[in-house]
Amino acid sequence: MIKQWFVWYSKKQQDKDTLKSPNMNFQFTEEQLMIQQAARDYAQRELIKDVIERDEKAIYPTEHIRNLSELGFLGMLVAPEYDGSGMDTISYVLAMEELSKVDSSIGVIISVNNSLVCYGIEKYGSEEQKQKFLKPLARGEVTGAFLLSEPGAGSDATSQQTTAIDMGDHYLVNGVKNWITNGNSASTYIVIAQTDREKGHRGINAIIVDRHSEGISLGPHENKMGMRSSDTHSVQFTDVKVPKENRIGEDGFGFKFAMKTLEGGRIGIASQALGIASGAYELAVKYAKERKTFGTEIINHQAIAFKLSDMATQIEAARFLCLKAAWLKDQGQAYGIASAMAKQYTADMAMQVTTEAVQIHGGYGYVKEYHVERLMRDAKLTQIYEGTSEIQKIVISRAIANGDI
Amino acid sequence: MRLLVCISSVPDTTSKIKFTDDSSRFDDSGIQWVINPWDELALTRAIELKEDNTNPVTEVVVITIGTFQTEPTLRKCLAIGADKAVRIDIEPLDAYQTASQLAAYIKNEEFGFIICGIESGDYNEASVGGMLAELLDFVSVSSVSSVRFNKDQPIFQRDVANGKEELSVNGTAVLIVQKGFASVPKIPNMRGIMTARSKPLELIKASSSKSLIKFVNYHSPKEKEAVQMLESSDELVEKLSKEAKLI
Amino acid sequence: MAILVYIRNVAGTIKKQSLELSSYAHAMAEATNQEVIGIVIGEIDDSALSELGNYGMSQILKADNPNFNMRVNRVYTRIIEQAVLKTNAQYILFPDNNQGKAIAPRLSVRLQAGFVPQVLGLPSSYEPFHIEKRAFTGKALANIEVNTERIILSPILNSYGLNENKTELKIENFEPEIDEPESRLTILDKKVNTERINLLDADIVVSGGRGLKSAENFKLLEELATTLDGALACSRPVADDGWRPADEHVGQTGKIISPNIYFAVGISGAIQHVAGVSGSKCLVAINADPEAPIFDVADYGIVGDALKIVPELNEAFKQHLSDNQ
Numbered sequence: 001m002i003k004q005w006f007v008w009y010s011k012k013q014q015d016k017d018t019l020k021s022p023n024m025n026f027q028f029t030e031e032q033l034m035i036q037q038a039a040r041d042y043a044q045r046e047l048i049k050d051v052i053e054r055d056e057k058a059i060y061p062t063e064h065i066r067n068l069s070e071l072g073f074l075g076m077l078v079a080p081e082y083d084g085s086g087m088d089t090i091s092y093v094l095a096m097e098e099l100s101k102v103d104s105s106i107g108v109i110i111s112v113n114n115s116l117v118c119y120g121i122e123k124y125g126s127e128e129q130k131q132k133f134l135k136p137l138a139r140g141e142v143t144g145a146f147l148l149s150e151p152g153a154g155s156d157a158t159s160q161q162t163t164a165i166d167m168g169d170h171y172l173v174n175g176v177k178n179w180i181t182n183g184n185s186a187s188t189y190i191v192i193a194q195t196d197r198e199k200g201h202r203g204i205n206a207i208i209v210d211r212h213s214e215g216i217s218l219g220p221h222e223n224k225m226g227m228r229s230s231d232t233h234s235v236q237f238t239d240v241k242v243p244k245e246n247r248i249g250e251d252g253f254g255f256k257f258a259m260k261t262l263e264g265g266r267i268g269i270a271s272q273a274l275g276i277a278s279g280a281y282e283l284a285v286k287y288a289k290e291r292k293t294f295g296t297e298i299i300n301h302q303a304i305a306f307k308l309s310d311m312a313t314q315i316e317a318a319r320f321l322c323l324k325a326a327w328l329k330d331q332g333q334a335y336g337i338a339s340a341m342a343k344q345y346t347a348d349m350a351m352q353v354t355t356e357a358v359q360i361h362g363g364y365g366y367v368k369e370y371h372v373e374r375l376m377r378d379a380k381l382t383q384i385y386e387g388t389s390e391i392q393k394i395v396i397s398r399a400i401a402n403g404d405i
Numbered sequence: 406m407r408l409l410v411c412i413s414s415v416p417d418t419t420s421k422i423k424f425t426d427d428s429s430r431f432d433d434s435g436i437q438w439v440i441n442p443w444d445e446l447a448l449t450r451a452i453e454l455k456e457d458n459t460n461p462v463t464e465v466v467v468i469t470i471g472t473f474q475t476e477p478t479l480r481k482c483l484a485i486g487a488d489k490a491v492r493i494d495i496e497p498l499d500a501y502q503t504a505s506q507l508a509a510y511i512k513n514e515e516f517g518f519i520i521c522g523i524e525s526g527d528y529n530e531a532s533v534g535g536m537l538a539e540l541l542d543f544v545s546v547s548s549v550s551s552v553r554f555n556k557d558q559p560i561f562q563r564d565v566a567n568g569k570e571e572l573s574v575n576g577t578a579v580l581i582v583q584k585g586f587a588s589v590p591k592i593p594n595m596r597g598i599m600t601a602r603s604k605p606l607e608l609i610k611a612s613s614s615k616s617l618i619k620f621v622n623y624h625s626p627k628e629k630e631a632v633q634m635l636e637s638s639d640e641l642v643e644k645l646s647k648e649a650k651l652i
Numbered sequence: 653m654a655i656l657v658y659i660r661n662v663a664g665t666i667k668k669q670s671l672e673l674s675s676y677a678h679a680m681a682e683a684t685n686q687e688v689i690g691i692v693i694g695e696i697d698d699s700a701l702s703e704l705g706n707y708g709m710s711q712i713l714k715a716d717n718p719n720f721n722m723r724v725n726r727v728y729t730r731i732i733e734q735a736v737l738k739t740n741a742q743y744i745l746f747p748d749n750n751q752g753k754a755i756a757p758r759l760s761v762r763l764q765a766g767f768v769p770q771v772l773g774l775p776s777s778y779e780p781f782h783i784e785k786r787a788f789t790g791k792a793l794a795n796i797e798v799n800t801e802r803i804i805l806s807p808i809l810n811s812y813g814l815n816e817n818k819t820e821l822k823i824e825n826f827e828p829e830i831d832e833p834e835s836r837l838t839i840l841d842k843k844v845n846t847e848r849i850n851l852l853d854a855d856i857v858v859s860g861g862r863g864l865k866s867a868e869n870f871k872l873l874e875e876l877a878t879t880l881d882g883a884l885a886c887s888r889p890v891a892d893d894g895w896r897p898a899d900e901h902v903g904q905t906g907k908i909i910s911p912n913i914y915f916a917v918g919i920s921g922a923i924q925h926v927a928g929v930s931g932s933k934c935l936v937a938i939n940a941d942p943e944a945p946i947f948d949v950a951d952y953g954i955v956g957d958a959l960k961i962v963p964e965l966n967e968a969f970k971q972h973l974s975d976n977q
Contacts, residue, residue: 030477030480030601031598031599031601031602033477034480034481034484034593034598034601035595035598038592038593038594038595038598041590041592042592045589045892049893070594071592071593071594071595072594072595072596073595076595080599085595085596085599086595086599087595087599290943290944290945291943292943416788418789418904418905418923418924418927419923419924422788422791422792424792431788442904442905443905500757500767501760501761501766501767504757504761523753524753526788526789526904527787527788528787528788528794529769529770529785529786529787529788529789530767530769531753531757531769531770532753532756532757532760532767532769533757534757535725535753535754535755535756535757535758535760536757536758536760536761538725538726538758539726539729539757539758539760539761539762540761542726544724544725544726544836544837545725545726545754545758546725546837547725547750547753547754548750548754550899560840564750564899565723565842566662566663566850566853568842568843568844568845569842569843569845570839570841570842570843571839571840571841571842572837572838572839572840573837573838573840574836574837574838575835575836575837575838576836581753581754583906583907584891584898584899584901584905584906584907585897585898585899585901588898589892617760617764617765617766617767617798617800618766618767618768618796618797618798618800619796619797619798619799620787620794620795620796621782621794621795621796621797622794622795623787623792623793623794623795624792624793624795625791625792625793626790626791626792626793626930629949629951630951632937632947632948632949632950632951632952632953633951633952633953634947634952634953634954634955635952635953635954636954637954637964638954638961638964638965638967638968639968641936641952641954641965641968642965642968642969642971642972644952645913645934645936645952646972646976649913649933649934649951651912651913651933651934652880652913652969652972652973
């Protein structure tokens with residue numbers, strides 16, 4: 001009798017638990033593993049060949065982006081009905097990690113296109129906007145850029161100086177945007193601009209702008225410390241006319257749009273940082289197993305072994321944060337805090353891990369041929385863009401103060 | 406024209422190879438299974454031939470002999486672009502048994518030609534293609550380095566001693582292929598990955614068959630002696646002639 | 653009972669591999685008290701075969717009908733099958749190369765005889781029959797048991813070596829009855845490249861990796877290979893980048909070779925590369941990086957710039973060869 005009840009009770013309990021937390025599953029699906037492998041194969045076979053040269057000469061990877069779009073990476077999160085690959089965010093994390101292990105400039109180009117531009121239009125855009133702008137983006141025929149930062153407004157997105165004045169049938173855009181990833185290569189811009197200053201951040205709009213519109217001029221390719229083969233520019237708008245139907249959402253939705261979209265962007269950048277860290281870690285392990293000092297491979301020296309142990313554990317922790325945020329997003333649950341945690345922890349971790357990877361390589365680590373110095377330079381940017389680590393901490397701490405977590 | 410590519414599911418090339426405690430079996434725990442590299446090139450080329458509309462190739466079928474464990478490998482083949490997969494449900498004991506199972510399937514089907522990688526990266530028997538051809542009394546063409554079509558006729562190129570030969574075969578041929586058959590293995594695109602599950606994967610019961618050889622147990626190759634580091638070319642020539650006696 | 657050795661006929665000549673196979677067969681013959689008999693197909697002069705008598709072979713069946721000059725696997729299989737039946741051979745030996753791989757599996761089916769390729773060493777026992785083969789692309793050795801009436805083996809090239817045993821050699825003509833001459837296969841074209849030595853047959857292989865820095869620098873390796881009468885090979889990245897043709901790629905996914913001497917020049921020694929050459933009798937590594945993993949598997953190593961060392965080595969070998977002529 002008792003046994004029967006127990007069986008009945010545990011079955012009930014199981015159902016309830018399943019509802020509360022659908023499952024705790026560390027098993028990737030076959031499709032997810034295939035995408036991870038496809039990204040790994042492309043990165044290890046193709047990206048590796050010219051990554052040092054592209055970094056050194058700051059060359060935009062046109063051909064790689066074309067190949068990767070044929071494989072479906074440029075619009076991997078977009079639904080198939082809009083010509084995307086319809087992948088889940090878990091797959092996206094796995095793919096971003098693999099690509100960024102070798103070339104994080106590729107990582108950021110894909111991240112901006114997927115998680116900011118495509119996601120923004122797919123989630124909040126009108127049907128016409130999706131047909132017109134999203135489809136070519138998802139097919140990878142064109143790439144997109146997200147224009148939020150300004151010379152005087154980086155982390156503080158409310159103080160937009162760029163204006164989009166309502167002229168009745170169109171907006172007239174004026175102002176300067178800074179640090180724009182894909183600034184030159186993109187064809188489709190999403191521009192965040194102030195329409196009504198009196199309404200503060202409720203007067204901000206997000207509008208889709210054709211990069212080739214009259215009145216747009218670009219500053220020179222920024223000569224960056226890292227991620228040198230992604231093209232970063234400042235973009236100047238002088239009386240640029242934009243049709244009203246290019247506004248995303250209702251009038252004044254722009255600030256909320258930017259904040260919501262950036263929540264997803266953090267998952268992309270966190271996964272990119274994860275790739276930078278695990279790429280550097282893998283190189284460090286390989287080196288430590290080959291390089292000998294004092295008569296033995298340096299992995300046998302505890303000073304090195306413990307470094308590698310810390311790196312492996314930190315990377316694994318960061319990977320779980322990234323996957324958790326991705327999983328929440330896939331489940332349709334709130335993921336803003338989870339993605340802030342993932343981005344802050346992973347970016348800071350990537351900086352540490354890449355620094356240690358250079359240290360393990362000694363003098364070799366300081367020369368370009370061994371890749372780790374580039375990964376270290378690249379890691380720095382993940383702590384800065386799409387919300388600095390400090391901004392992420394503000395997001396997290398406010399949630400703590402509000403009792404949200 | 407339908408093409409058949411025979412697929413072996415093997416441990417990833419970087420896998421650490423270990424055996425069960427009594428050394429009698431390969432220990433596959435933690436192993437990542439991949440398409441046997443030569444088979445992957447065969448599949449890549451078969452799909453290229455199909456994608457080129459000037460060729461008469463209409464369908465690419467992949468087949469493997471193995472347990473359910475091989476299904477992810479088959480779905481990877483479908484993701485890369487095969488139209489249909491077939492799995493014959495038996496863990497074969499040797500190449501002869503594998504070839505017998507393949508032959509039992511093929512004799513009821515029609516294929517323009519059948520492609521086998523030259524060997525598999527696990528048991529390295531390098532026999533399935535030849536055995537299959539003999540079981541079905543097909544022509545086998547080994548060392549095939551490329552295939553192309555002249556209208557509807559497939560033209561094969563094979564490596565022979567100090568050269569290459571081009572040939573054609575009347576009837577079904579079994580091609581035994583190696584490196585160079587395709588340049589690099591095709592990476593599946595996402596559409597392919599997402600449609601892999603909706604493509605047919607036919608499960609066939611194994612027919613009765615026997616094996617001819619028995620893998621009894623395994624051990625690791627003995628460690629090589631430490632390298633002798635030399636200072637000059639003259640020293641190397643001296644060592645090779647006097648010590649190794651090879652020059 | 654006999655041990656039948658397939659002698660590969662390369663345009664009227666035989667290769668050292670046949671002498672090695674005969675040496676191997678002779679060792680088996682001594683253990684089992686049998687005779688070593690060869691089978692050769694296609695036109696060939698007796699004089700080209702006579703050296704086999706120095707390696708323990710006592711009889712050769714010569715199926716030298718010019719119709720058989722072209723190798724057709726199906727036909728060759730049937731010729732050898734008839735030779736097996738005629739000599740009542742218990743063991744049949746093939747070289748472990750493309751020809752062996754093409755014919756032996758077919759013969760295995762015809763005779764229902766167990767076939768063990770990539771054999772290393774002599775059988776450890778004959779009753780029951782146990783022998784070792786390479787498995788997992790050189791990462792392991794497998795002990796194989798075969799209980800079929802006849803057994804087919806192909807030992808890895810250069811793994812056994814030559815062993816002289818002067819024997820009186822009889823060469824007799826052999827006229828197999830082929831019921832249906834193969835008509836399904838038509839040769840359309842043949843491109844002969846007589847200058848290059850087949851990589852799979854070569855005793856000496858000179859192989860280059862990324863460390864050579866450019867496609868042009870492979871000239872230096874070609875010169876060395878010419879001096880040593882060896883073949884040229886390369887690592888996978890070199891083939892993938894198009895510096896060298898794909899058919900020169902040796903490694904786990906390329907050609908698997910076992911020459912007497914393998915020169916790995918500017919090759920770091922990735923596990924996949926080593927898997928393709930680990931059967932080499934002697935591995936010489938030349939690399940600028942003293943920590944390169946290739947040195948862990950090499951017999952002799954020189955640290956330094958390949959572009960400087962290879963020409964020096966070429967000169968040193970030239971000198972040595974002319975001194976010893």
